[in-house]
Amino acid sequence: MTAEVINGKELAQELRQNMKEEVKKLNEGGINPHLSVILVGNNPASRSYVKGKEKASAEVGIQSELIELEDSITEDYLLEVIEELNQNPSVHGILVQLPLPEHIEEQHVIEAIAPEKDVDGFHPVNIGRMMTGQDTFLPCTPFGIIKMLQSKNISIEGKHVVVVGRSNIVGKPVGQLLLNEHATVTYCHSRTKDLMKYTQSADIIIAAVGKANFIGEEHVKNGAVVIDVGINRLNDGSLTGDVDFDAAKGKASFITPVPKGVGPMTITMLLYNTIKAAKGLS
Numbered sequence: 575m576t577a578e579v580i581n582g583k584e585l586a587q588e589l590r591q592n593m594k595e596e597v598k599k600l601n602e603g604g605i606n607p608h609l610s611v612i613l614v615g616n617n618p619a620s621r622s623y624v625k626g627k628e629k630a631s632a633e634v635g636i637q638s639e640l641i642e643l644e645d646s647i648t649e650d651y652l653l654e655v656i657e658e659l660n661q662n663p664s665v666h667g668i669l670v671q672l673p674l675p676e677h678i679e680e681q682h683v684i685e686a687i688a689p690e691k692d693v694d695g696f697h698p699v700n701i702g703r704m705m706t707g708q709d710t711f712l713p714c715t716p717f718g719i720i721k722m723l724q725s726k727n728i729s730i731e732g733k734h735v736v737v738v739g740r741s742n743i744v745g746k747p748v749g750q751l752l753l754n755e756h757a758t759v760t761y762c763h764s765r766t767k768d769l770m771k772y773t774q775s776a777d778i779i780i781a782a783v784g785k786a787n788f789i790g791e792e793h794v795k796n797g798a799v800v801i802d803v804g805i806n807r808l809n810d811g812s813l814t815g816d817v818d819f820d821a822a823k824g825k826a827s828f829i830t831p832v833p834k835g836v837g838p839m840t841i842t843m844l845l846y847n848t849i850k851a852a853k854g855l856s
């Protein structure tokens with residue numbers, strides 16, 4: 575079998591076209607969706623991701639504001655900046671780019687963002703709402719993955735999904751969202767014994783480990799769907815996922831590439847959440 579490639583970039587463009595129309599309508603009603611992005615320090619990867627978010631926002635007519643802060647700021651100062659944005663009625667969405675410098679406790683920062691402006695969907699209130707299946711901001715990468723599966727009419731109900739990786743921002747929530755869609759979910763991680771035993775029985779594999787080529791042909795059942803969340807920068811500057819794409823492509827029914835896969839969908843769902851925040855529907 576040769577897998578069909580799910581092009582996240584194309585799907586993202588399609589969704590953004592609809593969002594552009596929606597933003598136009600909101601503008602006519604006097605609502606100007608606004609996203610504030612906070613970037614602490616000078617990490618080149620973070621800077622490049624933030625640029626991507628600004629560009630995508632502009633594309634659909636969302637106002638975005640980049641607040642750049644020095645590496646040396648205190649946690650208290652960052653919390654004050656967030657509180658000001660919480661209080662500012664013209665700010666609909668707040669995103670603090672992760673990772674943060676070591677002296678700042680990420681969880682304090684995540685919990686400082688008003689849940690109704692938490693367009694990343696990282697606040698415990700929103701995670702709890704997601705877990706219990708209520709309307710809320712869904713975390714962008716997991717949400718984007720669901721959209722990619724739906725775009726190809728890949729059914730989730732009753733399927734065995736194996737999530738490899740258990741981060742708070744991808745692994746855990748993507749399993750939860752797929753469970754909400756009636757999948758049978760197995761979480762695997764670095765301490766899992768005999769990973770292959772699980773992945774070989776997976777109808778859908780979600781690779782979110784952060785190691786280049788971690789998932790090979792031998793992990794993939796014939797006809798499985800392979801979603802690659804990895805973004806690994808190689809020494810030559812190129813970007814690659816967690817999956818050995820060429821090998822897995824020969825066995826899977828659908829596969830997502832890196833780049834142009836999950837990444838552009840993550841940004842698109844951030845735009846979706848910002849529009850939702852502007853509509854005040856959380």
Ligand SMILES: Nc1nc(=O)c2c([nH]1)NC[C@@H]1CN(c3ccc(C(=O)N[C@@H](CCC(=O)O)C(=O)O)cc3)C=[N+]21
Pocket residue numbers: 622623626669670671672673694714805813832833834835836837838839840841
């Ligand atoms: N508070 C917070 N929210 C995030 O959503 C968040 C974050 N912090 N910190 C870092 C990660 C990473 N992330 C990416 C989003 C899009 C691409 C993306 O669009 N990548 C392009 C390639 C871009 C390139 O070439 O560098 C692609 O895959 O085609 C990548 C990475 C969001 N993150």
